[in-house]
Amino acid sequence: MLLNKLTKNKWFKYTLKGTLFLTVSIVLFFISIYIGLWGKIPTINQLKDLKQSQATEVLDIKNNLIGKYYIYDRQSIPYSDFPQYLIDALVATEDARFYDHHGIDTKSLFRVLFKTILTADESSGGGSTITLQLAKNLFGRQNYGPLTLVINKIKESIVAKRIEELYSKEEILTFYLNTVPFPDNTYGIESASLKFFNVHTKELNLSQAATLIGSLKANNSFNPRLFHKRSRSRRDVVINQMVKYGYLNPEEASKIKAKDFVLNYQHYAPNQGLAPYFRAVIKKQLDSILQLDKFKRPNGEPYNINQDGLKVFTTLDNTLQRYAEIAMRDHMTKLQKQYEKAYGNHDPWLKNKPAFLAMKKRLKKYKTLKALNLSEKEITDSLNKPQKQELFSWDGDTVKSMSTLDSLEYYLKILNAGLISIEPSTGEVRAYVGGIDYRFFQYDHVSQSKRQVGSTFKPIVYTAALENGMSPCTYFSAKAITYTDYDDWKPTNASESDEDNLNYSLEYALSHSVNTIAVKVLHETGIDSVISQAKAMGIKSHIEKVPSIALGSSNLKLIELAKAYTSFVNDSRPSEPVFITKIENKDGKVIASYDDLNPEQTIPKAYSDYTRQVMLEFLKATVNDGTAQRLRSSYNFKNDIAGKTGTTQDNKDGWFVGIMPNLVTVTWVGNDNQQIGFSNTSLGQGANSALPIFANYLQQLNADSNYNKITRAFFEKPSDDVIKDLDCEPTKKDNFLQRLFETNSDKTTFKKKKKKGILSWLLGKKD
Template identity: 60%
Template sequence: MLKKIFKNKWMKAIIYLFFFLVIAFAGFYASIYFGFWGKLPTKKELSELKQSQATQILDNENRLIGKFYVFDRQSVHYNDLPQSLIDALIATEDARFYEHDGVDNKSLLRVFFKTILLSDDSSGGGSTITLQLAKNLFGRNNYGQLGIVVNKIRESIVAKRMEELYSKKEIITMYFNTVPFSDNTYGIESASLKFFNKHTSELSLPEAATLVGSLKANHSYNPRLFPERSQLRRDVVIQQMVRYNYINQTQAANATHSKIKLDYQYYAPNQGVAPYFREVVKKKTEKLLKANKYQKPDGSDYNIYRDGLKVYTTLDLTMQKYAEKAMQKHMANLQQTYEKAYGKNAPWLTQKNILESNLKKLKRYQQLKESGLTEDQIHDSLSLKKEIELFEWKENKVVQASTIDSLQHYLKFLNSGMLALDPKNGAVKAYIGGIDYRYFKYDHVSQSKRQVGSTFKPFVYTAAIENGMDPCTYFPVKEVTYTDMNNWTPKNAGGLNDPDLNYSLKKALSNSVNTIAVKVINEVGIKKVIDMAHQMGIKSEIEEVPSIALGTENLGLLELTKAYTTFVNDSQPSTPFFITKIEDKHGKLIYENKASSEKKEKVFSDYTRQVMLEFMKATIDEGTATRLRNIYHLPNNIAGKTGTTQDNKDGWFVGITPKLVTVTWVGNDDQRIGFSNTRIGQGANSALPIFGEFMQALNKDEKFNAITRAKFEKTNPRIIKDLDCELTKENGFFKKLFGSDKNEKQFKKAKKKKGGIFSFLKRKQEK
C-alpha cells in the first residue's frame, strides 16, 4: 500500500511537504522555546512573579482616597472573588478552563476548522484564561509578519509552565489581579472600586457580569462611556452563564432586567476627591522614604508607583467632601457676582500689562521666544484658534479659542484655599488647594503666600495681653497720621473716625478697627508682636513696621492655621501633619508618625488664651462675622476672625471651634486683580461663607457630633471680671477740652493750687 502511495508522484510530494512542514514547525517551535525570538520566563521566574501595584492613599477610616500608579492595580485574594464573578469569567472566556493544561486543543481545532476554513465567527476564540494571563503578564513583542504566530506560541509555552506551577485557583486570582479593564484600570479590585465604589467581594451578579463583559474590548464596552453597549454585552455574559448551568433562567432574568448603575470614582491624579492633598501626600511619602532610607527586604528602594504601599493619612473623606461641596457652591456664586460687578471694566479685559506679563510666563511663549520669533510672530502664533475645552462653574464648554483667549479666560477666575486641622495634634482633616486641580495646579495651602489682612491682628492683641495690657484698655478710634512713617494715616472701614469715641480691646478686635490695631502694636512694641507670631507658628520673615498690624505681610495659609491652633491647644501650636503610617503591600509597617504626640511649651499664658478667645467669640456674636449666626444660623461654639487686604485683593476667615480650626482664603491668582468693592471682597463675604456652608454640613451629620457639639473651656471667673466693662466710651468734658487723660489729670492738679488753672490754660494756649 505504501509502495503504491510513494509511486504516485503527487502523493509523494504531498507527504514530503507534510514532513517538511512538521520538521519546519518543530524547528520554528524549538527556536521560540530556546529563546531565539527572545528569552522566555523560566519556571523559577514564573514562581516569583511580581506585578507592579498601585500605592493606595487611605483616609483616617481606611477609605480609599486615591492612588499613585503606573498601572492602576490593586491585588485581591481568591477568597475575595465572588463565585458569580468567577463563573461569569469562565462561562464567557474559557468554558473548559478546568479541563485543559493551559492550551485548549479542542478549542483550537474548533477555531481552525469553523472560523478559518468555514468563516463561522460564532465558533468563539481559542484563547484560554491561562493564555490571556501570559499575555497580560509579559505583553507581546513586534516580530513583523510572524508576530501573531510567534507571540501565540510564546504564550502557549508560558501558559503550560504556569499550569505546572500554579493551581487553577491561583491562576484565576492572578488573572483577575492583572487583567486590564476600562479607563486604564488594571485588576478587578481597582475596577470594582472605580466603577462601583465597592470592593470586589461586594459585587453583585449584574456588576460582576458588567466588568467581565468589558474584557472583550475594554474601550468599546466601557460602562462609563457606552452604558447601553455595555449593558448588551453584560446580558450576553449572563446568558453564557445560563448556557453552562452556572445560573438558572430566573436568576438571569432578574439580572438582565436591572440597568447598570455606576458609582464612578476618579483616582487619577487630576481628578476625584482631594487632589491637592494627594499631591502633597505623594511628595511627603517620597521624601519620608528617601530621608529615612527605608528599603525593601531585598535592599532595593521602594517605588511608590509600583510597590503597592498603603499610605494612611489624617484626612476625613466625608469631611473633605463637605468642604469641597461648600467651596464649589460658594465660589460658583461669588464668581458670578464678581464678574457682574466689574462688567466691561474688568482688569483682565482692560489692563494689557496684566495679560502680557502672564502671557510671557507661558511655556509655549518661552519656546517660541527661544526659537527666534519676534514678538509679533509669537502673538500671531498664540492667536491661532483651535478647539479647546474651557473650565466653567456650571459646565465646561468646548469652543474655538486661541492660547491668548484661553489665558484671558482663566485670568478672571477667583481661586480658593481651605485647611481644617485638629488643633490638639495638627492632623489635617480637610484640605482644598484650589477650585479645580485639572486647570489650576497651584496649591494655595502649601505653596502660596498672600497678605493676611486683619487675621494678623490677634497676634498683636495676644502680645499686648501677654505683656500686661489690661483687657479693658481703651483706645480712640480716630485716625492718626504717623509723620515718622511718611505721613502714613491708617483708616477704618466704613469711615469710622469719631474723635470722641474709644473702643475697648474686645470691641476693637471683634470689629477689626485698623486705627486701634496700629496704636496697640506701637504701645506693646513691634518686635514683641513679631516674636509672638513666630512663637505661635509663623515661620515667614516679618518686616518690623507698624503696618503689619493690618496684615500687610505675606504669609502661608498652612502656617496661619498652625498659629491659630494655639488658642484651643493649651497655648501650644500644633504642627500640621498628613501621614500617620506607611505599610508595604504585605501589611508590614514601614513608617509611623509619632511627632504629633510630642508636647510643646506654652507660648503664652492661660490667661492670655482665654482673653483672646473671648475677644474672638465676640467677632462671631457681635462683630464682623455675625452672619454665621444671622444667615447660616450656626449654634456651635465658635470664635474667629475675618480678614480683608488692601484694595480688596484677598478675603480671609478663621473659624475656631474647640476641636477644629479652619482657615479659608479667596482671591485672584494674579495679585494685581482684586475685588471691585469692599462689599463683595471683604472676608466676611468672600471667605466666610465657605466655612458657614462647611459647618452646616457637619452639623447635619451625626458622625461629627463630637466636633460640632464641643464646648470651649469654662472661662476663668477672674477673666470674666476683667472683661466686665463697657465696650465703648465717649471722651469726658475735660478730655474733649484738653485732648487726653494726661492733660485732664494735670488740670485737676492745677485746680488745687492758687492761680494754677490760669497758669495751666496759659501753657496749653502757648502749646
C-alpha cells in the same frame, strides 16, 4: 505493491518531502521559541515568585480609599473576596472548560492557529483559556511581524502549562482577576469595582459583576461609562452564558436582565476625584520619606510609590473633605457670577488692561517668540491663532476653539479658593482644598501660595500686646494717626463712622477689626515683640519690620496661618500639621509607623493660659457681635464658634478663620493674579467672600450626627481673673483728663517706644 508504486510517484515524493520539511520546520520553529530565540520565556523558578506592579493606595482615617498612585491602576485582593457568581460569570464567558484542561484548550487553540495561518482569518476567535490570558496579562506581547500572533500564542502556551503545574485553579483565578485589564486603564477586579461602582469586589451584585466581566471582551467597546447601552447588552450575554452552563436559573436571569445597572463612577487619577490637592501633598511627602534609609527595603532599595502596592494611611476624613468641596463649589459658583457682574464694563482682565498685558509677557510662549526677535505684532498674531482646548467652567467644562490670548483673558477672571481643617489637639488635617479644580489649577493655595492675610493677622498683634502686659480693657481712640517715620503713612478704617472722641476696648476693636487701633496696639507693643509672637505661634515666613503688618500686609501660607490659630484651642501651643499616620507594604507589614513619621516633640507654649482665654473671648465676640456676626444672624448657628475675618488692600484677598473646640478651619478666596481684586468691599470682604464657605461647610456638619463631637463641643470656661478683667464697656468717650491734656496731634513715630507715664496710665486704665 501500492507502496512501491507510490514511492515511484514523483508527486508523492514531493508531498512526502514537503510534509516532512513542514513538520521539521514546525518542530524547529517551536524549539526556537522554547529556547528563547524569539525572546526569553519565564522559567519555572521565575513563575514561582510572580510579582506584579500594584497601585499604592491612599486611605483616609476610616480606611476608605481616596486615591492611588500607579503606572497601572491595580489592587490585589485574595480569592476569598471574589463572590462565587463573579467566578461563575468569568468561567462561563471566557473559558467554559477551565476546570477540565491544564492551561490549553487544544481544540480552540488549533482552530485559531490553522485558521490564522491557512486562511489569514484574524476573526477566527481567541482560543485563549483563562490561563493563557493570564500569561499574556503578566508578560505582555511583542511584535514579530506576520508571525506575531503565532509566536506569542506559542510562548503563552508554554507559560500557561508551567503556571498550571505550579498553581491551583483558585490561585490562577486570583492571579487573573487581579491583573486582567478593564476599561479606563484599570487593572484588576478590585480597582474596576471601586472605579465603576464604588464598592469593593466582595460587595458587587451579580448584575455589576456580569457588567465588568462582559467588558473584558473589548475594553473600549464595552466600557460602561462610555457605552452604557452596549455594555448592558454585553452584560446580558454574560448572564445567558451563566444560564447555558448551569450557573444560573433562567428565572433569576430574566429578573436581572430586566433591570438596568447604575454606575457610581469614581476618579482615582492624580488630577481627578476627591482631595487631589491633598493627594499631591501626600505624594510629595512620600517621595521624601521613602528615600530615607530606615524606610527602605531590607536590600537597601527604596520602595517605588507607583509599583509596589503600598498602603498610605492619612489623617483626611473623606466625609469632611466631601463637605468642604461641596461648600466651596456651591459658594464659588455664585460668587464668580457676582464678581463678573459687579465689574460691569470695567473688567480688569480685558486684553487692553495692565493686568492682562503683564501676564501676556509672562507667558512661556511669549518669551520663546520674543527670543526669536519677533516684533510685538508678530508675537500677538501667533498668540491669536485659535486651537481646541478644554476650559474650566462652573457650569460644566467645555471644549472650545480659542487662542492663547483668549484663553489668558478667560482665566484671568476666574476666582480661586483654599480651605484647610485641622484637629487642633493633634494637628491632623481633616479636610484640604487647595483650589477650585486640580485639573486646571494645580497651584496649591494651602501649602504653596503666599497671600496677604489682612485682618487675620490682628489676633497675633493683640496676643503679643496681652503677653507684654497690656490690659484687656485698655482703650484706644479710633482716630487716624500719621506715622512720620514711615513716609507719613496714615492707616484708616473701612468705616468712617467712628467718632474721634470715642474710645474702644481691645475686645471691641479686634472683634470689629478697627484698623487704626490695631496699628496703635502694635505701636505700644513693639514690632519686634509682635514678630517674635508670630514666630512662637508657628509662622515661618518672613515678616517685614513695618507697621503695616498690623493690618496683615505680610504674605503668609494658609497652612501656617491655620497652625497659628490652633494655639487658641490647644493649650497655647501651635499644632504641627500631620498628613500621614502609617505606611504599609503590600503584605501588610508596617514600614513607617505614626511615631516614625510624626516623632513626639515638645512644643513650648506660645503665650500664657491667661492670654489664650482672653483672646478666645475676643474671637468669640467677633462671631457674636463683630465682623463675623452673620454666622449668628444669617446662618443662625448655635455652635460654639470663634473666628476672624480678613480683607486685604483693594479687596484682593478675602479670609475667614473659623475656630471650634475640636476643629480649626481657614478659608481664602481671591484671584490668582494679585493685580486683580474685587470691585467693591461689600463683595470682596472676608465676611462675604470667604466666610460663606465655612458656613456652608458647617451646615453640612451640623446635619450629620456622626460629627457631634465637633459640632456640639464647647470652649473652655475662662478663669475668674479673665472674666473680671474683661468686665468693661466696649466703648467710652474721652474723660476729663483726656480733654484737658489733648494736644490734637495727629502725628507720631514708631522710632522710639514712649515710656508709660501717669497720663498714659490714667488714659489706659479701665473704668
